[in-house]
Amino acid sequence: MLYLLLQKKHNSMNLIIAALAPVIIILFYVYMRDKYEKEPFKLLLFSFIGGAVSVLPIIFVEQWIISLKPALSQMGDAFYTAFLVAGFTEEVFKFAVVYILVWGNKNFNEKFDGIVYAVFVSLGFAAVENVMYVSDGGMDVALLRAFTAVPAHALFGVRMGYFLGIARMYPELRQKALINALVYPIMLHGIYDFMLMSGKNWLLLLFIPYVVFLYFQGLKGMKVTSDTSIFREDD
Helix, strand or coil: CHHHHHHHHHHHHHHHHHHHHHHHHHHHHHHHHCCCCCCCHHHHHHHHHHHHHCHHHHHHHHHHHHHCCCCCCHHHHHHHHHHHHHHHHHHHHHHHHHHHHCCCCCCCCEHHHHHHHHHHHHHHHHHHHHHHHHHHHCHHHHHHHHHCHHHHHHHHHHHHHHHHHHHHHCHHHHHHHHHHHHHHHHHHHHHHHHHHHCCCHHHHHHHHHHHHHHHHHHHHHHHHHHHHCCECCCC
């Protein structure tokens, strides 16, 4: 009996490691892409923890929005769940965490910083979510999500952070950039979930090309922002 208990604990630990491994790899990659001035570890840790803690209010808000859902067709139900329940709620909370913890901080002084902080917050959320999914679904789910859901959350964060960086560096563009920092991640997230929830084979066929598009867009955005990042004087 003791052996079985130890074996179960060992298997659970392996699943947690498998769930967190892609998160750690992506965080390290984004951190290393910050060429000019590395962000303080303490602030990055707070950002990650803030994203993780946001899971709790997100769960309650999503449950509340689901309770308000009217009678809809299959496609309507998928659209409501993908864009409003998941995309809108999760990205709004991620945005709020970045804004509360980082926006006014003196270390947010170049364009690429927006990407760094938004990705750390997004992957804080993704880490908790991934542990929950992988603990329930096993190693196959861990492998699948390592190349889809976890990077997708990071790439939504890249798009959010790209516009946050513009808003921080260019006051004349701030209002539009802040709106885009919310709208773009919500749309990208909603499309991602809608393809999976729709039940339509033709949308499922487009899912992998869409994930490739997210990778391409996100990596290109990181490269351009990193290469052209400039410092900003403190307010």
